[in-house]
Amino acid sequence: MIAEIGLAALWxxxxxAVLQMVSGAAGLxxxxxxxxxxxxxxxxxxxxxxxxxxxxFMTLLxxxxxxxxxIKLVATNSHSMKPMIYKLTGTxxxxxGSMLLWVGVLAASGGLLAAFERRLPERTMGATLAVQxxxxxxxxxFLLLSSNPFERLPVPAMEGTGLNPLLQDIxxxxxxxxxYAGYVGLSVAFxxxxxxxxxxxxxxxxxxxxxxxxxxxxxxxxxxxxxxSFWAYYELGWGGWWFWDPVxxxxxxxxxxxxxxxxxxxxxxxxxxxxTWTIMLGxxxxxxxxxxxxxxxxxxxxxxxAFAVDPERGSFILGLLGxxxxxxxxxxxxxxxxxxxxxxxxLVSREGALVFNNVMLSAILAIVLLGTLYPLLTEAFDVRVSxxxxxxxxxxxxxxxxxxxxxxxGPLLRWREDKPARIQFEAMLIAAVLIGAIALVSFFGQFPxxxxxxxxxxxxxxxAALLPLRGRNxxxxxxxxxxxxxxxxxxxxxxxxxxxxxxxxxxxxxxxAPGGTEQVGDFxxxxxSVTPVAGPNWTAIEARLAVSRDGGEPVILAxxxxxxxxxxxxxxxxxxxxxxxxxxxxxxxxxxxxxRWQIRVWWKPFVTFIWYGGLLIALGGVLAIAGRVxxxxxxxxxxxxxxxRRAELEALEAQPVPAE
Amino acid sequence: xxxxVFAMVMALLVMPLAGPALGQDSMPPAPYAxxxxxxxxxxxxxxxxMHTLRCLKCQSQSIAxxxxxxxxxxxxxxxxxxxxGESPDQIRAWLIARYGDYVSYEPEISATxxxxxxxxxxxxLIVAGVLLRxxxxxxxxxxxxx
Numbered sequence: 001m002i003a004e005i006g007l008a009a010l011w012x013x014x015x016x017a018v019l020q021m022v023s024g025a026a027g028l029x030x031x032x033x034x035x036x037x038x039x040x041x042x043x044x045x046x047x048x049x050x051x052x053x054x055x056x057f058m059t060l061l062x063x064x065x066x067x068x069x070x071i072k073l074v075a076t077n078s079h080s081m082k083p084m085i086y087k088l089t090g091t092x093x094x095x096x097g098s099m100l101l102w103v104g105v106l107a108a109s110g111g112l113l114a115a116f117e118r119r120l121p122e123r124t125m126g127a128t129l130a131v132q133x134x135x136x137x138x139x140x141x142f143l144l145l146s147s148n149p150f151e152r153l154p155v156p157a158m159e160g161t162g163l164n165p166l167l168q169d170i171x172x173x174x175x176x177x178x179x180y181a182g183y184v185g186l187s188v189a190f191x192x193x194x195x196x197x198x199x200x201x202x203x204x205x206x207x208x209x210x211x212x213x214x215x216x217x218x219x220x221x222x223x224x225x226x227x228x229s230f231w232a233y234y235e236l237g238w239g240g241w242w243f244w245d246p247v248x249x250x251x252x253x254x255x256x257x258x259x260x261x262x263x264x265x266x267x268x269x270x271x272x273x274x275x276t277w278t279i280m281l282g283x284x285x286x287x288x289x290x291x292x293x294x295x296x297x298x299x300x301x302x303x304x305x306a307f308a309v310d311p312e313r314g315s316f317i318l319g320l321l322g323x324x325x326x327x328x329x330x331x332x333x334x335x336x337x338x339x340x341x342x343x344x345x346x347l348v349s350r351e352g353a354l355v356f357n358n359v360m361l362s363a364i365l366a367i368v369l370l371g372t373l374y375p376l377l378t379e380a381f382d383v384r385v386s387x388x389x390x391x392x393x394x395x396x397x398x399x400x401x402x403x404x405x406x407x408x409x410g411p412l413l414r415w416r417e418d419k420p421a422r423i424q425f426e427a428m429l430i431a432a433v434l435i436g437a438i439a440l441v442s443f444f445g446q447f448p449x450x451x452x453x454x455x456x457x458x459x460x461x462x463x464a465a466l467l468p469l470r471g472r473n474x475x476x477x478x479x480x481x482x483x484x485x486x487x488x489x490x491x492x493x494x495x496x497x498x499x500x501x502x503x504x505x506x507x508x509x510x511x512x513a514p515g516g517t518e519q520v521g522d523f524x525x526x527x528x529s530v531t532p533v534a535g536p537n538w539t540a541i542e543a544r545l546a547v548s549r550d551g552g553e554p555v556i557l558a559x560x561x562x563x564x565x566x567x568x569x570x571x572x573x574x575x576x577x578x579x580x581x582x583x584x585x586x587x588x589x590x591x592x593x594x595x596r597w598q599i600r601v602w603w604k605p606f607v608t609f610i611w612y613g614g615l616l617i618a619l620g621g622v623l624a625i626a627g628r629v630x631x632x633x634x635x636x637x638x639x640x641x642x643x644x645r646r647a648e649l650e651a652l653e654a655q656p657v658p659a660e
Numbered sequence: 661x662x663x664x665v666f667a668m669v670m671a672l673l674v675m676p677l678a679g680p681a682l683g684q685d686s687m688p689p690a691p692y693a694x695x696x697x698x699x700x701x702x703x704x705x706x707x708x709x710m711h712t713l714r715c716l717k718c719q720s721q722s723i724a725x726x727x728x729x730x731x732x733x734x735x736x737x738x739x740x741x742x743x744x745g746e747s748p749d750q751i752r753a754w755l756i757a758r759y760g761d762y763v764s765y766e767p768e769i770s771a772t773x774x775x776x777x778x779x780x781x782x783x784x785l786i787v788a789g790v791l792l793r794x795x796x797x798x799x800x801x802x803x804x805x806x
Contacts, residue, residue: 236721236725237727238721238724238725238726238727240722240724240725243720243721243722243725245719245720245721246720247720301719347795352795355791355794355795356791356795359787359790359791359794360787362787363783363784363786363787366779366780366783367780367783370775370776370779370780371776374775374776378772383761383772384760384761384762385761385762385767385772385773385776386714386761386762386763386764386765386767387765387767387776388712388714388722388765388766389711389712389722389765390712390765390766391765391766391767391776395780398780398784399787507696507707508696509694509695509696510695510696511694511695570727572727589694589727590694598694600694
């Protein structure tokens with residue numbers, strides 16, 4: 001019964017999406033000022049639709065919570081013996097459930113926009129809601145016609161098949177919902193961009209409406225990617241934190257586009273420049289979200305051929321993708337010429353730096369897109385190639401390194417026009433730190449080129465990130481500026497972690513008898529014992545490793561090799577010892593014939609900084625949102641803010657340069 | 661030294677057997693599947709190579725990141741061949757001859773992979789073009805049609 005309520009809610013929501021679309025479009029046909037009787041339904045339709053879609057998701061959550069085995073999805077993906085938390089997270093650990101979550105978030109963000117956004121002209125709002133309804137309708141159709149999550153079994157199953165043990169982890173509770181919320185938050189940016197384009201309202205006040213959505217989506221994507229990377233790191237048991245796996249790339253691509261969009265929309269809001277650029281990035285960002293959904297959800301990644309044999313779902317999403325992306329770019333091509341020119345600016349200016357970096361981000365996006373899609377393309381012609389880190393790392397570094405250098409000096413430049421000589425001191429300082437760090441590191445040993453470059457860039461970027469605060473009264477720096485400083489500093493922190501992991505990781509793989517000791521880095525690792533343990537739906541062997549650093553007090557680590565019985569699968573549960581300067585990563589493997597145990601231990605200096613950096617970047621985004629919202633609430637005029645900033649910069653320049 | 665010689669003998673003995681053994685669960689893992697080489701220099705070479713070889717039984721994992729038995733056998737192959745004095749490039753070529761281009765994460769320029777190298781060059785050109793158009797047109801009075 002509960003499931004049928006969910007299904008009915010989903011159909012009703014789809015019907016309301018049609019109403020929202022028609023009503024929003026009707027408003028568009030009327031001249032400015034005149035009210036269309038149909039146009040008033042768009043907002044309520046969006047809000048009720050959001051409630052219904054969320055209700056549908058809640059009913060599925062309920063079905064998983066009580067393990068209703070008469071529902072096909074529950075029977076094939078859950079198990080009555082699973083811990084409750086994994087029963088709940090299992091709701092989105094499968095195709096249908098995760099698509100329902102996707103649609104639920106899509107509808108909820110549309111509802112939020114309809115309920116709370118009052119600054120936009122009604123026509124633009126109508127067009128935006130129409131586009132949002134159109135997008136939602138496609139995905140409702142996808143769910144209802146080809147992936148019904150509420151499908152019943154003719155005869156209820158006796159027991160469920162269970163959930164992939166790799167997914168039975170707290171990571172699944174956090175990672176997909178965050179990422180989906182980010183993906184789908186970009187749908188609002190997309191709809192707003194299309195709405196503004198259709199009504200020719202591409203201007204700073206539109207940008208200020210769009211900015212919190214872009215920032216919010218970007219923060220969630222950042223958190224989602226960070227969590228996903230850490231999850232892969234500790235769950236897969238080999239200490240890798242980024243694999244350039246197509247699924248990871250599917251989340252990275254919208255992030256790259258959203259990063260560019262976020263900067264572009266800020267320029268539009270502050271300076272009324274980059275109008276068409278912002279619209280294009282808005283379309284691109286959500287296109288990448290949909291492409292990511294297609295890649296992950298169509299089964300095309302497991303095998304292009306399996307996809308070709310059973311193409312129903314995949315071709316449905318591919319069709320939607322073609323319709324939305326193609327349609328959006330067609331409208332863009334037709335209307336972009338009609339968008340009035342924004343303010344112009346010089347090469348050496350903050351806008352110039354932002355444009356440069358947006359182009360670089362787009363280029364990295366192009367490389368990732370190429371490397372992700374090319375193997376799929378050749379596979380369709382029976383040629384199998386692999387594109388992995390040896391391709392992605394250098395190819396993206398070609399664009400990432402200039403981007404990072406420009407990121408270092410960009411925030412120091414003035415808007416509109418500036419002279420390179422004005423930031424001479426800062427530029428020299430950054431260059432000195434960069435070269436000094438590389439020289440220092442090279443003095444101590446031979447390291448691969450990219451990690452070495454990273455070790456030089458990281459401290460230079462860290463110094464550069466703090467330079468915009470120099471000479472300012474810290475109590476009067478706006479929250480949004482703090483956000484930028486923090487986010488850029490986070491990039492440096494993350495880069496430092498990546499470079500250290502690449503350059504200094506120490507690995508020890510060995511077969512050890514109980515009582516035996518292995519050395520990795522400064523750590524002596526002693527295998528004390530190996531004992532069997534059991535959990536709710538698994539059995540395992542657990543090693544007790546006594547780890548002591550430089551002969552200090554030993555700490556016990558307990559990595560496990562788990563065997564799940566439903567579905568039968570073995571996983572490694574790594575044990576981590578976190579210190580301020582890195583992490584010790586221990587895994588227990590199989591028993592060799594002579595009775596010794598395989599253990600794998602890594603010392604990864606500063607590896608945690610990768611994720612601390614990710615968190616800092618996200619925190620920067622949160623501060624920026626908080627600052628912007630506060631400013632918007634105070635209804636300060638952009639002009640006044642621009643004047644304030646100019647005055648501050650002039651004050652900054654008037655001060656003598658401290659000799660440091 | 662003794663161990664190294666022993667390992668080499670082992671490698672020579674195991675090598676002809678490794679073919680049929682690949683991917684079989686029931687066999688115990690080959691000696692170098694989960695053990696490092698004694699010489700840190702050689703181990704570093706082997707490790708760098710292993711990170712660029714695809715585990716054929718897994719989805720998007722290198723053989724250095726996988727518990728699959730086949731990945732273990734391939735790690736053993738890589739380590740024992742490195743120990744026997746082969747260069748990483750020779751080993752990669754041997755693996756490609758055996759399993760096809762698919763096994764290597766490092767695409768080489770060939771009839772099937774040239775777009776992977778041509779398109780980035782095009783991207784660089786497009787990027788340069790866009791930047792010149794956007795940032796280099798200070799004196800003209802064009803609109804902002806990027």
